[in-house]
Amino acid sequence: MHPAHPETLSRSGLRRVLATLCITVTVSYGVLYYAFPVLLTSIASTTGWSTTFLTAAFSGGLLLAAILGVPVGRWLDRHGPRTIMTGGSVIGTLALVLIAVAPNRPLFATGWVVAGAAMAAVFYPPAFTTLTRWYSRGERVRALTMLTLAAGLASTIFAPLTAFLLEHLGWGRTYLALAAILAAVTVPAHWWGLRGRWPGAAVDAVHGQGGRAEDGQRRHDQHEHDQHDRAERRPHDHPARISRSLPFLALATALGLTSLVAFAVIINLVPMMEERGMSTSTAALALGLGGFGQVIGRLCFPALTRWTGVRLRTALILLAVALTTALLGVLTTVTTLIGASIAAGIARGLVPLLQATAVSERWGTAHYGRLTGQLSAPITVTMALSPWFGSAIADLLGGYTAAFLALAGVGIVATAVSLLSAPRTQAGKAPAG
Template identity: 30%
Template structure:
């Protein structure tokens, strides 16, 4: 596929839909299914969420091999196989009565997540769209950003009418009937990856071995930045409403503030993706980290009942939304366009492990300190550190 010219809407629209379904059924659905499973099977919330965390850890170890396969031109096989595997595991989940089997199902689900979530889709676009990948990635994140908006109410209705087992079987049907078919029909078949022009922007002259980036301080600074922001973006949402309540806000105000985050993410992604002429990608990255730090600088000073809580939610949501774009698009600019999938896999491994531990770590910090003040202070410290490491990263990666 040509790296320039008109947007190849077939693959972009297909991946937008499949990411919406994959995130809706494999990520956001779990929160709705915890309560009915706990009631019917007698398993605790801790036991259930532990299995989900293991899936995130498992996905970290599949990230690199999945990226390498996509770099070699096997994106269709990887993503189609991921959807088939997800559907099979969902069927097994719907039938399970054994907790050890449930844990094994979610360990295997990590492989499906690695093949279906953003990193895999972005790598497919980078390989097949070339310079158009930036716009395609933006479109995918805009559509997939509505996964919770679409699937939370939809799955809630299905659970009420068909129970949690029937709902999971419906989720399996969506992964086969929509995702697997679209992946098989829209992603180009295996082919030799295109070689980029020697004049393309890159720190390394050649990445025939993608592990060459491991010797670059800029690479590790980028990993640290993403680990810190990943901890915030995964750990905070689960605890955010309790944080608002502890600070004196009503449940209605807390829910209203939480509801601002999603639209702020989508709006920021839109402005980031289609406003590249106004600001460079590196400038957007600095703004992303600065907005995160500003949000947590503001939060401790927001009095109970103040509308400023909406400003915090908007700043946090905007930063979170922009971060997805920066993580996807900046590595080729910093480390070269070759072996995109493998490099993203190496970045994703420590990030996903940290993300898996974040909700539990935030809860443990709250229990140890006796309030969420320590969690807010930790988030502020991590946001400031991520800003510092990102700026230093840009300085080290700057071309001579």
């Protein structure tokens, strides 16, 4: 394994960073995201607050995370992950305490707004930036795959743990216990595990261009293929110009629409199967096996990067999300629906890795944090809106069958838009390495 910048981290340092993020991102998603749907009914019944208000408060936190994605990305580009991710863990802990003890709606909603600030600093986007900037191109996909495989278990671990705590403690004390877990695991892990010299954007910008590059950087250049140099360096690399370009706007639109479809399926799969007369336990089994499918999909991603170019790969993954959503809409038996749920999970599991590699494969790594923050914003917004959107479409169209077919149509649109998402020099090219 070769570090992306050998003067910054050793091989053992890279392993430490990856192990740290596998643990902390899993815990962060489990505590700050997946615990909420488990506790939702209990919070509503105990407080008397409507589920509409509760989900709106939760969505507000996700929306703030989207807004903060760009400034967090800029900070990461300049300073690295250690301080901001540690701070995010501290803020997340305080937010959960406020949520747990909030005596009224305004304070409860405020707690989720604070939690949104933490999400921006501890979820996938900052972790993706960290691995992308520290790992070389040849090892980057493997590292990102390992991270998403680990974090894909967040719901598997924390949904039943949250249910167990709820049964014995009630929802408020459950959140206090989860806050303690978040603090005990992620605060010291981020501070200890993410130390090391950060490869600044200036280092990436001069990569392969001669001039004032340091001797260590020039030695590194000699060990990289010419294709690596072309992939990491773009002729029009100013981030503001990139973010206004048609390929970037198409990419953000396509991934945002696909995120809307994928998360609407997750939230509405159980009520859809219940509408067709299946038990809650059977529907929950299908949802859980969909999570298993996500792991399968992520294991397949490295092979997919070797055999497809960036535009084809993007279109195939987004089309798979659309088609599996349509299957869920038309199939009616338990066996076929479970199979379709697994297939949908495989497609859905590829999307985070597609997002993680989208910027570096098109525009290099020099401004990865900032551009990924901008790319993540519409994804996080649609993720926040998806629970409401799926149920609203079902009400409008008279049932979940029509709703899932409509969602599949949105996915088809996303696939078509994605065909415009590759810069001309990248369209159809299989990446090197």
